[in-house]
Amino acid sequence: MDDAPRSDALVDATAAAIRARIMSGDIPIGAQLRQAELAKTLGVSRTPVREALRQLQTGGLIEVVPHRGAVVRVPAPWDVRETYEVRAELEGLVCERAVPRITRDGLDDLRKANEALRPGAIRPDGSSTVANDSFHTLIHGIAGNERLARVIKEINEAFPRNVSALVLQDNPRHREDNFAEHERIITALAADDAETARREMQAHVISAGEQLARWYERRSATVFRG
Amino acid sequence: MDDAPRSDALVDATAAAIRARIMSGDIPIGAQLRQAELAKTLGVSRTPVREALRQLQTGGLIEVVPHRGAVVRVPAPWDVRETYEVRAELEGLVCERAVPRITRDGLDDLRKANEALRPGAIRPDGSSTVANDSFHTLIHGIAGNERLARVIKEINEAFPRNVSALVLQDNPRHREDNFAEHERIITALAADDAETARREMQAHVISAGEQLARWYERRSATVFRG
DNA sequence: CACTGTCTTGTTGGATCCAATATTAGCGCA
């Protein structure tokens, strides 16, 4: 399901573990990643850690300087905006492709996924991220272009995502917007209106990107103070 | 200019060297990449080779199976088509962004770049690939979204490119089409017509992808015979 | 008191060693 059963188990698992700890905020943005420490924590030798870091570096999540080691990349707001412009374009394509391919069941699944994001709904902590992801993942599946899904996934992995979840959780207003935008997308898909579906999705992603960029702006303003 | 002065010199150089040899066809599609052999050829130890292979694997150019080593990925035609659909969308966005940003000088540069691709022109072997690349690179620069350029670059590195050059060189007809498509894009850019520029670029990339996919189809038909 | 040069220390990078595993050749048996 991932992709293909390629590569070693260990280094991929190691990479996934490190990525998860960065995404979840366990390892904060800007933190140094010491190979020996990671190796000890994860119970493996330095070798797989090194290769895992190399993978993450290629993905753009961390930065490596020659003899000083790896740090979690601190994204600049303009970088976030640029990235989300790209993602918006691709997700727009996803919607366009989804229109002629979606079934009644597919629509139901989407409605159900979004229902979990309804502002009033009670939900355990962190589940909104999962639900949000599943909404997009569902459409990616319907669109039926694996490469497209993969590129979007890679783009998403370029930034720590927990902040995205924080944005949604912190601000009830954003939650409402998010839910409504999903609704509009579903409506357009149901109406077989490819053009609208694309536009709504683009706006949705741009909006999410803007929130994320603002979050990083506030963050850097706070952090670089002291 | 690359990106940032990140990472080690050696492993990046190694990765670049291996990638270059794959792209140029020196190492053919489907070939096995033995670490020891690469290490000896490149005059380094196995360690940087391993990390370089890891990078290439993340990029999708090679495939690694646990205890059997790495092979140059053999792209399926449908994969090529999917990928080029994504790339077409992104290059379309590039053109759309380029329209409000392009200057008279920028247009001149593009015309000059395409002039090198004029069907009648005499040119040294392999220069058409370079000229073709520079045409796209120029527009990427004008569009002014680094992430966008980077994603497209990564997508391009997913397949051996030499075949793309072969497609163009083998078939005079395709060369003419290629040149004419570039011309139409330039015209639309000069006319400040974002919509047309996008559409023309999309069509251009899709067409190139179709040629490449066909090439792979013919190739697999030939190879899997014996 | 400030500045500079050196030394110490910690961390990464590269090489090599050993273990794990997949492939293949060879052998025996039906």
Place this chain on the structure above:
DNA sequence: TGCGCTAATATTGGATCCAACAAGACAGTG
């Protein structure tokens, strides 16, 4: 003769060792 099992071999994966390098501490000097 063909099939299956076993053993040899080749290749990758993981661990460890040593060298290279960068950052910081400290002392000495202007």
